[in-house]
Amino acid sequence: MTDAFNDFSNGFTGGGGSSPWEQAGQFANQMWGGGGGGGGGGGFSLDQVGDALKRALREGVEWAVRSASSPGGFLNDERLRIGWPEDASSIASALQYIGQGEKCSELEGVLNKSAEQASGGAFDIFSDCVSGMSLADAKAVLAGDEREATKYMRNNTYSALVQMFTGTM
Numbered sequence: 764m765t766d767a768f769n770d771f772s773n774g775f776t777g778g779g780g781s782s783p784w785e786q787a788g789q790f791a792n793q794m795w796g797g798g799g800g801g802g803g804g805g806g807f808s809l810d811q812v813g814d815a816l817k818r819a820l821r822e823g824v825e826w827a828v829r830s831a832s833s834p835g836g837f838l839n840d841e842r843l844r845i846g847w848p849e850d851a852s853s854i855a856s857a858l859q860y861i862g863q864g865e866k867c868s869e870l871e872g873v874l875n876k877s878a879e880q881a882s883g884g885a886f887d888i889f890s891d892c893v894s895g896m897s898l899a900d901a902k903a904v905l906a907g908d909e910r911e912a913t914k915y916m917r918n919n920t921y922s923a924l925v926q927m928f929t930g931t932m
Contacts, residue, residue, distance in 0.1 A: 813901035817893050820912060824889040832883040838875035845874045881928050885920075888927065892919045 830836055837843045847855045847867055855867045896904075896915070904911045 809898055809902075812905070813896070813898050816901045816905060817896055820893045820896075820916075821890065823912075824886065824893060828882060828886040828889065831885075832879050834879065836882065837878045838872060843878075845871065845878055847871060878928065884927055885924060888920050888923045889916065892916060895919070 830840075831843060837845060847870065855864075858864055858866050892915075900915060904915050907914075
């Protein structure tokens with residue numbers, strides 16, 4: 764699941780030049796006195812910046828959950844696709860050897876379909892995480908690297924997501 768967090772978050776970073784997270788971090792540094800502009804930060808309060816970050820994260824969560832829970836959301840997305848379990852590769856090889864390779868594909872299809880169905884329930888977990896973000900958390904996300912939001916979300920949702928997916932699948 765950690766790889767899925769990392770890979771899926773790549774969709775939120777830009778290619779070439781500075782990513783949106785880097786730009787947001789630069790803006791945050793200016794806002795919080797790291798790059799000029801004093802404490803006023805161009806007229807935005809710390810609460811306003813935190814609220815804007817929460818709105819952006821919530822929109823990202825909505826998009827991610829909607830994408831993952833749509834038909835083919837896991838199976839057709841290499842970043843999320845659940846493959847044949849590695850520790851069962853000898854079984855997959857044996858099935859393919861005797862002409863039953865389609866059973867492997869069927870199992871992958873069932874696992875990915877189950878994950879799609881379960882992922883719809885992830886919205887509440889992510890939404891609660893974003894709602895519970897403190898001002899200090901928001902500052903750390905904005906001032907950190909482009910993976911900082913992913914790290915924050917992973918640290919605050921991983922256990923609940925594992926429990927939800929394990930119970931559903």
